[in-house]
Structures are given as C-alpha cells and as structure tokens.
Amino acid sequence: MSVLLAAPKKMIELTVDGEVVRVFEGSTILDACRMLGNEQPTLCYGDTLTPVNVCRVCVVEVEGARTLVPSCSRKVEAGMVVLTDSERVRTSRRLVMELLGSSVDLSTAPDALAYIEQYDAKPDRFGPDAATVVQDVKVDNDLYVRDYSKCILCYKCVSACGEDHQNTFAIAVAGRGFDAHISTELDVTLPESACVYCGNCIAVCPTGALMSVPEYEKRQAGTWDAENETVVSTVCPYCGVGCNLELHVQDNEIVNVTSPHDHDVTEGNLCIKGRFGYQYVQNRR
Numbered sequence: 690m691s692v693l694l695a696a697p698k699k700m701i702e703l704t705v706d707g708e709v710v711r712v713f714e715g716s717t718i719l720d721a722c723r724m725l726g727n728e729q730p731t732l733c734y735g736d737t738l739t740p741v742n743v744c745r746v747c748v749v750e751v752e753g754a755r756t757l758v759p760s761c762s763r764k765v766e767a768g769m770v771v772l773t774d775s776e777r778v779r780t781s782r783r784l785v786m787e788l789l790g791s792s793v794d795l796s797t798a799p800d801a802l803a804y805i806e807q808y809d810a811k812p813d814r815f816g817p818d819a820a821t822v823v824q825d826v827k828v829d830n831d832l833y834v835r836d837y838s839k840c841i842l843c844y845k846c847v848s849a850c851g852e853d854h855q856n857t858f859a860i861a862v863a864g865r866g867f868d869a870h871i872s873t874e875l876d877v878t879l880p881e882s883a884c885v886y887c888g889n890c891i892a893v894c895p896t897g898a899l900m901s902v903p904e905y906e907k908r909q910a911g912t913w914d915a916e917n918e919t920v921v922s923t924v925c926p927y928c929g930v931g932c933n934l935e936l937h938v939q940d941n942e943i944v945n946v947t948s949p950h951d952h953d954v955t956e957g958n959l960c961i962k963g964r965f966g967y968q969y970v971q972n973r974r
Contacts, residue, residue: 703769718749718760718771729773730782730804732895733843734761737956738853741844746785746804749773757781779808786810791819794838797897797908801841820867826905829878832886832965834905835871839898842869846890846899854958859884888964892947892957901965903944914939927962930954934963943967 699714705721712721717740722729733744740762748757752770757778760771772778786805790812795801805812827835842862851858859882863872873882891899900908907913918939925932933952937945946964950957 701765701767703765703767703771705771706773712765714765716765718751718758718763718765718769719747721765721771722749722760722773727773729760730800730807731761732801732804732841733845735845735848735893736950737958738845738848738893741848743842743844744785746782748778748781750775750778783808783810787812787814789841791815792821793841793896794821794823794836795896797839797900798841798895800895822867822870827879830880830886831902832961833888833891833899833901835879836898836900836905837870839896840871841896841898842871843895845893845895846871849889849893849958850884854956855885855887855889857883857885857887860890886961886965887959888961889958891964892959901945903942907939907944912940918944925959925963927960927966932959932963934959936967942971 700711701714701716702709702711703721704710705718705725705727708725710721710724712724719729719731719734729749730746731744732746733741734747740759742759742762745759747760749760750772751758751763752772760773782804786801786808787810789795789801790805790810795805804810821838822840823838827837844862847860847862849855850860859879860871860873862869863876864870873879873884888901891901894900904913918937921936921938923934923936925934932955933948935947935949936943937947946959946967948955948957948959948963
C-alpha cells in the first residue's frame with residue numbers, strides 16, 4: 690500500500706529588529722519573534738486558540754505596510770522587515786493599555802499591569818469621569834463567578850466555549866461599541882444557559898473576569914496567597930481518557946485545577962469533573 694507524504698514546508702527568511710530569522714512557511718510574525726527570544730505582549734492571543742485580533746497590543750511595524758499589523762496572526766513573507774519596538778509601535782501599545790486601564794479593572798490581570806508599566810501608560814490621564822464597564826459581580830452558580838468589570842473583550846472565553854474547543858456556544862459577544870459585552874443567549878443566568886461548567890473559559894481568561902469560587906472567596910477574604918502556591922501534577926481520576934491535571938494548592942487546600950496547554954489530550958481543557966470535582970479530597974471527616 691502506498692503512503693502519500695506531505696510536501697516538506699519551505700523555510701521563510703525575514704528580518705526582525707535587525708536580526709535575520711528563518712521559520713517555516715505559514716508561521717506568524719509572533720512565531721518568528723519567539724524564535725529569536727523576542728517575546729511580544731499579548732492579551733487576546735492563546736496558543737491553542739484561533740487568533741481573533743481584537744486586543745491590538747501585539748501590533749508591529751512591517752516595512753511597506755500602511756498600518757501596524759497584529760503579529761499573532763500576520764503570516765510571514767520572504768524578505769519581510771519587521772520592527773517590534775519602534776516609536777510608532779510603542780505609541781500604539783501605550784494607547785491601547787491606557788484605554789483598557791481607564792475603563793476596566795485590571796487589578797487581577799498581572800500581564801496587563803506589566804504592559805502598562807513597560808510602555809509607561811497613564812490610564813488616569815483620561816480623568817476621573819472616564820467611562821468604565823463597572824458592574825456587579827455575577828454569582829449564580831457554585832463553581833465560578835463572572836466579574837465583567839474586569840472583562841477586556843478578548844474573546845478567548847467565547848472561542849474556548851465555541852469552535853476552538855468545547856463547541857457548546859453558551860456565550861457570545863452581544864451589543865455594539867462601548868455596550869459590547871459577553872452574554873449568554875437572551876442574557877439568561879448561567880444555570881439556564883447551555884453552559885456545561887467545563888470551566889475552559891476560566892482557563893483562558895487573562896484578567897480574572899472569570900474566576901473559580903474558591904479563588905474569589907479567598908481574594909474577598911484577603912487570604913489568597915499565589916506567591917506560596919504549590920502546583921502538583923497528577924492524572925484525572927474520573928475516567929480512562931488520561932487528562933493531566935495541575936492541582937494548585939494553598940495552605941494544604943486545592944484552590945484551582947488546570948491542565949497543561951501542551952498536553953496532547955487536553956490542550957489545556959477539562960470537563961466539569963476534572964476541573965471542579967476535587968472537593969472529596971478535602972473532606973477529611
């Protein structure tokens with residue numbers, strides 16, 4: 690029986706900040722930057738998600754291009770010349786972070802806070818009357834809370850719930866402009882929606898807008914201690930699929946469960962039992 694082999698991919702050579710790099714055809718500018726150890730800021734990008742190009746914090750300058758381009762999705766071309774730290778790029782990134790910082794609570798978004806500092810962004814320059822997305826926290830189930838005052842509309846939760854992973858389509862972006870927000874169908878409560886509580890939306894959220902109940906309660910009580918957290922790897926006990934788990938333990942208590950993005954079974958995803966079904970471990974009576 691003959692076996693058809695895929696044609697080998699060509700190598701593409703381009704220049705990033707004066708350094709020549711060769712990557713496979715079909716790679717993105719972000720891939721090329723990472724090959725050089727030149728890490729670019731990202732908020733809406735996820736290694737296991739289809740790029741949606743909404744946060745615009747990863748934009749770079751490409752010689753000959755009229756506008757800045759998102760490095761997370763723009764494919765490389767032979768001879769491309771890329772600048773990742775030009776004044777034009779820094780100005781754009783600074784403004785993006787100022788707009789986000791002035792309208793959204795980023796207190797539980799360490800990456801975003803680091804970018805604000807890195808680009809010397811001044812969110813408070815818009816004044817105390819700047820419009821915000823502040824709203825009440827939604828607590829309508831026993832597993833996780835939704836604090837959309839922290840939502841930057843990165844679409845990662847929508848992608849994880851939709852075609853990229855879960856295919857439940859319980860949530861989507863509703864509204865337009867400043868009124869755009871993440872919503873269930875007809876804006877019903879989560880228990881009344883199609884949500885299966887896999888928690889994969891929590892796993893990809895970059896700001897803490899989606900958070901497990903144990904983490905939320907500890908943060909509210911002032912006992913959250915991420916610096917002294919221990920992460921233990923194990924295998925999910927519930928079925929024979931073999932999902933790898935990472936148990937996040939604080940003060941001898943499991944507070945969160947995640948799965949590695951590079952695990953070939955889960956790609957960071959879990960079901961409701963794998964992510965939330967650990968309470969029996971702590972029932973020591």
